[in-house]
Amino acid sequence: MAANGSLHHAERIDLQIHKQHSICMVLDYGSQYTQLIARRVRENNVCSLLLPGDATLERIKKERPQAIILSGGPNSVHTANAPQLPPGFYEYVQQEKIPVLGVCYGMQLLVHSLGGKVETVEADGEYGRTSIRTTQASELYQEETDHAQSVWMSHGDKVAELPEGFHPVATSEKGTIVAIENKQKLLYGLQYHPEVQHSERGIATLKRFLFGIAKMPADWNIENVLKEEMDKISATVGPEDHVICALSGGVDSAVAALLVHKVLKERLHCVFVDNGLLRYKEGERVMDTFKNHLHLPVTKIDDSKRMLARLKGLKDPEAKRKAIGAGFIEVFNDFAKGFERKPRFLVQGTLYPDVIESMPPPGKDQKHSHMIKSHHNVGGLPKDLQFTLIEPLRELFKDEVRALGRLPELNVPETFITRHPFPGPGLAVRVLGDVTEGEALDVLRQVDEIYINTIRDFGLYDKIWQAFAVFLPVRSVGVQGDQRTHSSVVALRAVTSSDGMTADWYPFEPKFLQTVSSRICNGVRSVNRVVYDITSKPPGTIEWE
Numbered sequence: 001m002a003a004n005g006s007l008h009h010a011e012r013i014d015l016q017i018h019k020q021h022s023i024c025m026v027l028d029y030g031s032q033y034t035q036l037i038a039r040r041v042r043e044n045n046v047c048s049l050l051l052p053g054d055a056t057l058e059r060i061k062k063e064r065p066q067a068i069i070l071s072g073g074p075n076s077v078h079t080a081n082a083p084q085l086p087p088g089f090y091e092y093v094q095q096e097k098i099p100v101l102g103v104c105y106g107m108q109l110l111v112h113s114l115g116g117k118v119e120t121v122e123a124d125g126e127y128g129r130t131s132i133r134t135t136q137a138s139e140l141y142q143e144e145t146d147h148a149q150s151v152w153m154s155h156g157d158k159v160a161e162l163p164e165g166f167h168p169v170a171t172s173e174k175g176t177i178v179a180i181e182n183k184q185k186l187l188y189g190l191q192y193h194p195e196v197q198h199s200e201r202g203i204a205t206l207k208r209f210l211f212g213i214a215k216m217p218a219d220w221n222i223e224n225v226l227k228e229e230m231d232k233i234s235a236t237v238g239p240e241d242h243v244i245c246a247l248s249g250g251v252d253s254a255v256a257a258l259l260v261h262k263v264l265k266e267r268l269h270c271v272f273v274d275n276g277l278l279r280y281k282e283g284e285r286v287m288d289t290f291k292n293h294l295h296l297p298v299t300k301i302d303d304s305k306r307m308l309a310r311l312k313g314l315k316d317p318e319a320k321r322k323a324i325g326a327g328f329i330e331v332f333n334d335f336a337k338g339f340e341r342k343p344r345f346l347v348q349g350t351l352y353p354d355v356i357e358s359m360p361p362p363g364k365d366q367k368h369s370h371m372i373k374s375h376h377n378v379g380g381l382p383k384d385l386q387f388t389l390i391e392p393l394r395e396l397f398k399d400e401v402r403a404l405g406r407l408p409e410l411n412v413p414e415t416f417i418t419r420h421p422f423p424g425p426g427l428a429v430r431v432l433g434d435v436t437e438g439e440a441l442d443v444l445r446q447v448d449e450i451y452i453n454t455i456r457d458f459g460l461y462d463k464i465w466q467a468f469a470v471f472l473p474v475r476s477v478g479v480q481g482d483q484r485t486h487s488s489v490v491a492l493r494a495v496t497s498s499d500g501m502t503a504d505w506y507p508f509e510p511k512f513l514q515t516v517s518s519r520i521c522n523g524v525r526s527v528n529r530v531v532y533d534i535t536s537k538p539p540g541t542i543e544w545e
């Protein structure tokens with residue numbers, strides 16, 4: 001639970017439930033993937049605890065970690081004020097025999113601070129899929145040598161010289177050292193990101209670190225989250241309080257609503273907003289699904305006119321996102337006015353990726369993490385927000401939320417669990433630039449409907465994490481029925497992912513691409529060209545804005 005991000009995210013993530021468990025600590029240097037590391041650790045039933053990268057040694061000691069992972073981060077060890085390990089860190093971990101794994105920036109930090117050399121590679125970074133090969137036996141790879149695997153990289157600095165006592169244990173195709181160890185001192189480093197789904201054996205390597213090297217017990221699970229979050233809600237919401245829940249039809253808010261409802265019952269009031277940015281017939285379809293499957297009272301509010309007016313003339317993606325965030329809150333404020341005792345709390349299905357992409361964590365180490373885009377429900381919220389937020393999923397990733405929703409205690413219907421994510425700002429971040437120009441929204445609705453139906457016809461919906469169309473603000477020349485056309489171009493995007501933090505484009509068969517392209521050009525008059533987006537995340541993001 002958080003009041004509009006008022007605490008440092010890493011401190012907030014200090015889930016105190018874990019005191020009775022052994023802890024793997026993650027020090028956060030601002031990587032987009034820091035929480036993903038913490039999440040991977042939990043996924044393997046080990047309790048993880050995130051602390052800011054500038055935590056003092058006293059703070060670290062207080063938690064008695066059994067293993068420590070140093071995250072990646074946008075800084076270079078050579079930039080002024082780049083995050084450092086606290087004085088006395090190495091003495092402490094050596095004395096307590098605590099294994100340390102540095103990931104990307106974390107590995108560069110180990111190397112740099114122990115007297116090795118890190119250099120900046122001017123125009124030759126490694127981003128996205130990279131092939132690596134183990135060169136020497138290491139516990140990290142179960143002693144296997146000469147084994148190739150595909151991993152996810154995102155770095156512009158590299159290790160040029162190892163500190164004393166370290167060995168390289170894997171290199172990339174370009175010859176970059178991508179894994180190192182100092183077995184005696186229990187210090188390990190990975191230049192790539194083992195925590196992301198697209199690193200082929202990344203999880204296996206993390207498990208080697210947790211269980212093989214750090215010998216941690218596997219004694220934690222998702223049920224703890226349910227109990228903890230329900231307890232927090234009971235402790236925070238007064239017995240007379242009524243609470244509003246922003247419900248979208250997506251999985252996150254459905255899980256959040258059912259979790260909160262378990263505690264508050266009829267004091268929870270769900271609101272679904274039609275902001276004019278929904279897909280084809282989405283408003284009606286979602287309300288039907290709520291009625292047939294969710295069994296919670298839901299009020300639908302049509303805010304489309306006001307929202308489209310608010311977006312008029314806005315071209316900048318961030319300005320659009322902020323306007324949409326403010327628009328949502330205006331609807332909830334209006335709704336709250338209808339109560340005798342005005343609700344003070346607002347439930348949102350915010351997930352961790354929304355938080356990490358939306359804002360650098362406020363507080364001391366603001367410099368460590370970069371804002372990627374303001375998610376409407378986090379960075380897009382107005383500054384004078386009148387509600388205290390209840391966000392029981394704020395520390396979780398989508399696949400964890402799905403697991404939580406499937407627990408028998410919540411029993412969230414599968415129709416919500418398996419639905420592709422759809423962002424709150426909806427089609428506004430898929431019509432590039434000005435949203436209200438021409439018929440863009442209508443064209444996009446038609447194209448999207450054909451695209452998703454074709455995906456279903458080919459039996460691919462559940463193989464794809466998210467698929468959608470994008471309306472491009474350009475025109476191209478075509479020939480249709482022997483006539484010259486100068487019409488719109490749409491891009492199709494389909495990605496595989498497990499948490500939205502990294503993604504790869506989906507490799508459709510040519511037959512699918514042929515079918516969908518001709519269905520779109522035949523079915524939507526003003527479109528004469530269809531392109532397919534083949535960009536992973538990174539370097540792209542999933543949405544285009």
Ligand SMILES: Nc1ncnc2c1ncn2[C@@H]1O[C@H](COP(=O)(O)OP(=O)(O)OP(=O)(O)O)[C@@H](O)[C@H]1O
Binds near residue numbers: 423
């Ligand atoms: N149309 C809407 N009406 C009311 N609340 C919304 C709407 N769209 C989004 N929200 C709120 O914003 C939150 C974030 O949106 P987001 O799309 O990330 O989550 P979701 O819709 O619940 O799940 P999914 O990511 O699977 O679509 C939602 O959980 C919900 O609380």
Ligand SMILES: O=c1[nH]c(=O)c2[nH+]cn([C@@H]3O[C@H](COP(=O)(O)O)[C@@H](O)[C@H]3O)c2[nH]1
Binds near residue numbers: 353374466537
């Ligand atoms: O509710 C939301 N409000 C937003 O402002 C928002 N922006 C992106 N997304 C969704 O988040 C996931 C990651 O998207 P990106 O790679 O584009 O950041 C993808 O699933 C996106 O659809 C949003 N969801």
Ligand SMILES: NC(=O)CC[C@H](N)C(=O)O
Binds near residue numbers: 072104
């Ligand atoms: N992902 C990271 O941790 C990157 C580390 C450092 N900023 C680099 O570019 O090499």
Ligand SMILES: [Mg+2]
Binds near residue numbers: 248250421
């Ligand atoms: Mg959604």
